[in-house]
Amino acid sequence: MAPPDNPICVALDTTDPETAAGLARALAGTVGYVKIGLEFFYAHGRAGYERVAEAGVPIFLDLKLHDIPNTVAGGLRALMSLDPLPAIVNVHASGGPAMLRAARETVAEIDEARRPKLIAVTVLTSLDVVDLTTLGYNLGGEDTPTGHVLTLARLAHDCGLDGVVCSANDLRALRRRVPGPFLTVVPGIRPENAAHGDQKRVATPASALADGADILVIGRPITRADDPAEAARAILDEIGSARSAARE
Numbered sequence: 001m002a003p004p005d006n007p008i009c010v011a012l013d014t015t016d017p018e019t020a021a022g023l024a025r026a027l028a029g030t031v032g033y034v035k036i037g038l039e040f041f042y043a044h045g046r047a048g049y050e051r052v053a054e055a056g057v058p059i060f061l062d063l064k065l066h067d068i069p070n071t072v073a074g075g076l077r078a079l080m081s082l083d084p085l086p087a088i089v090n091v092h093a094s095g096g097p098a099m100l101r102a103a104r105e106t107v108a109e110i111d112e113a114r115r116p117k118l119i120a121v122t123v124l125t126s127l128d129v130v131d132l133t134t135l136g137y138n139l140g141g142e143d144t145p146t147g148h149v150l151t152l153a154r155l156a157h158d159c160g161l162d163g164v165v166c167s168a169n170d171l172r173a174l175r176r177r178v179p180g181p182f183l184t185v186v187p188g189i190r191p192e193n194a195a196h197g198d199q200k201r202v203a204t205p206a207s208a209l210a211d212g213a214d215i216l217v218i219g220r221p222i223t224r225a226d227d228p229a230e231a232a233r234a235i236l237d238e239i240g241s242a243r244s245a246a247r248e
């Protein structure tokens with residue numbers, strides 16, 4: 001799968017439809033995707049989605065489905081009647097192999113040219129090794145969640161999914177150990193000096209791309225800026241400068 005031309009995906013985490021649609025319009029032409037998540041979709045559903053879609057920016061519909069296979073398939077099938085279809089949809093890899101295959105079969109009902117990419121969330125970027133241990137995961141003495149991310153990524157790959165959501169910290173191991181092409185969508189992105197907020201496993205845009213990210217999911221550092229389009233352009237410039245420096 002070829003990496004997208006513009007890797008920036010902006011998370012429109014708001015319940016205000018004017019704000020979401022206004023951001024999508026302001027960012028059109030500057031970013032590759034916008035992301036609609038739980039907050040906005042629970043508040044405004046299809047109508048809100050269609051309003052954001054009017055800006056013409058491809059949409060990552062981030063609803064992180066996680067349930068029994070039949071329910072996830074039913075939920076995804078309902079989403080496959082959205083117009084326009086999202087470019088990307090996701091489920092939780094920890095829903096297990098039967099659920100992942102059911103999800104894959106459901107999106108495959110759409111013809112290949114229009115079919116949304118289906119990706120799986122591995123370990124949330126808000127969780128660190130202490131959280132995973134609290135949740136009862138045996139990390140085999142490792143001090144990062146990467147081993148668990150790899151297990152879930154291989155599972156998603158073997159079930160026919162198009163890629164994963166993971167942290168930048170997992171990318172090098174993932175690129176070595178999971179065969180490509182496999183889309184890597186990476187949240188927890190923070191430009192130098194930006195507040196981390198609730199994110200625990202973070203990286204700068206340039207380092208995430210250097211380590212193999214295809215898409216960078218960025219919310220608050222762009223949406224809370226005085227001028228979101230300018231903030232997105234500054235991140236693209238930073239990425240461009242880092243790439244030129246790496247080539248020299």
Ligand SMILES: O=C(O)c1cc(=O)[nH]c(=O)n1[C@@H]1O[C@H](COP(=O)(O)O)[C@@H](O)[C@H]1O
Nearest residue numbers: 011062123124125165187188217218219220
């Ligand atoms: O699936 C996601 O997009 C996601 C997965 C993950 O592990 N971590 C994560 O932060 N996200 C999403 O990425 C966005 C990050 O937003 P900011 O922290 O504001 O940049 C939010 O919309 C999260 O829901």
